[in-house]
Amino acid sequence: MSVAEQKLTYLTAAGRFDLCCPGECIRPLSAAHYVTYNRRAGGCGRMLKMLLNGTCAYDCGYCPVRLQREQVSFSPGEFADTFLRLWRDGLVEGLFLSSGIPRDVDLVMHDLVETGEILRRRGYDGYLHLKVLPGATRADIHDAARVADRISINLETTSPDRLGGIAGVKDYRQDILKRQAWVAEEKPGRHTTQLVIGAADETDAEVLACLADQYRRVRPSRVYFSAFRAMQGTPLASHPDTPAWRARRWYQADYLLRDYGVAADDLRVVLDEDGLFPNRDPKEVLAASQGPVNVNLASRRALLRVPGIGPKGADRILSCRKERPFSGPPDLVRAGIRGHAAGRHLTFGERGTVQTQLLLSSADSPGRGEGYRTFPNSVPTSAADR
Ligand code: SF4
Structure with missing residues (x-):
């Protein structure tokens, strides 16, 4: 060699x-x-x-x-x-x-x-x-x-205090956050960062606050998460490893924040009383906490919160229901939605009622859908949702 x-x-x-x-x-x-x-x-x-x-x-x-x-x-x-x-x-x-x-x-x-x-x-x-x-x-x-x-540029962890506990030379505010702001200005939309989950004993509530700040201030195109692994010979050699699922759950939660329009405040419902994620898909937990969504009346944003429905699926539903309301799970499958994942979080309403409400709402105010506020099974929505 x-x-x-x-x-x-x-x-x-x-x-x-x-x-x-x-x-x-x-x-x-x-x-x-x-x-x-x-x-x-x-x-x-x-x-x-x-x-x-x-x-x-x-x-x-x-x-x-x-x-x-x-x-x-x-x-x-x-x-x-x-x-x-x-x-x-x-x-x-x-x-x-x-x-x-x-x-x-x-x-x-x-x-x-x-x-x-x-x-x-x-x-x-x-x-x-x-x-x-x-x-x-x-x-x-x-x-x-x-x-x-x-x-x-890697954040590594969530705050100056957390970094101070695991790294003595790097200054979180000066060496990382200040430089990251420059990175965002020099390469908008084309910069990323990384967090080592669990290295500094941060809670998931702290990670969530950190991500909310990232997307508000510097808008990284991606955040990568690695589960901390103790390495022989390092000062953290006896620190417990972070289970791999915790980093996976963060990728799922990050999708919700970045691509699905879920606010960080809404995601707090996923955390337990210690500020930690359970080992469950955050989208499932979020959907269960919100109650079922009426597939015929819900806004795009409400549909995106349903497990099994992504941005393309939500768009297909909006397009299909203009032609004909969904009457049951087979209609979902025909629209390319994974019925078994989405089905238990959706309601379909009375077909005639929905049809009438859709017609009424489009006649009253094209695209607004007044029926959103009155249909009993739909998640309450606001103008901001639409
Ligand atoms: S010790 Fe490792 S993580 Fe820290 S600056 Fe050096 S290479 Fe980067």
Whole structure:
């Protein structure tokens, strides 16, 4: 194995803790077994994920990179040569590049940006995701945003106090939140972040408040969640692991917040008295707490809260019921809705009553649907819902 191959093996293994897609699976690349990559059907494909530097002088208690003593790193030019060979041979399609911080953060951030610039200059037109390091300068963030398709900075946890309990060097407000605001300005709609769920003993109520703040202030395109795993040799080695389901529940809850128009306040109903999620689909819990929804009268937003109905399904229901009201579960199946999941949260109402109300409401006020407020089985809705 060449020196470059040895470095690739080492630095891709070290880079596996940074997430770049939900539910990602890391596989060895069969044609070049020293390279691991992130293979996700329909997602980012053969994404090489790695660190430019495999050591770090920071002290994040959950992170194994800080324990590495072997100084393994690529210079920007050396890595660009290696990556371009893999890319031209068709072995990789995208790059997610992060780094440990073994020395001055500006120098390391500069190397990340320079790597991206060299790749672009030399004809690489594939996907490039660059990690923004805590404390990076505005100028480097600007350059990273210019050269990369996507950039990200990791929150790691929910607040300054929580971070202070697991990492002594990084300042949550200055090094992370301030830089994240710059990231959002430089790459609006094309930046992400990551939380290590459970590392700092934060509750799910705290995670929810943190996400609400994220979507209000900086609007990341995705938030990734990893369940904390204790690593031998780290200060958190004896800290209990976070069950994998808790991170999965957060992906589900995040969909509700981001894509389904559910307000963070509404999602609080899912939390128990300790501010923690139960191991149940939050959408199921939310739907059960709200009572059944009348499929013939509910607003799009109310339909989206029904398990088994996503944005496309809600649109199909709105379109189908203009032609003919739904009279039972078989109509749902015909509209492509998973009847068994949605059925128990839906009512269908009196066919004639619904038909009459739909006609009346469209005659009175096209598109408003006055019947929403009077039909007994429908979830109360407001103008804001529509
Ligand atoms: S900054 Fe913290 S999380 Fe990042 S590589 Fe260094 S020790 Fe690990």
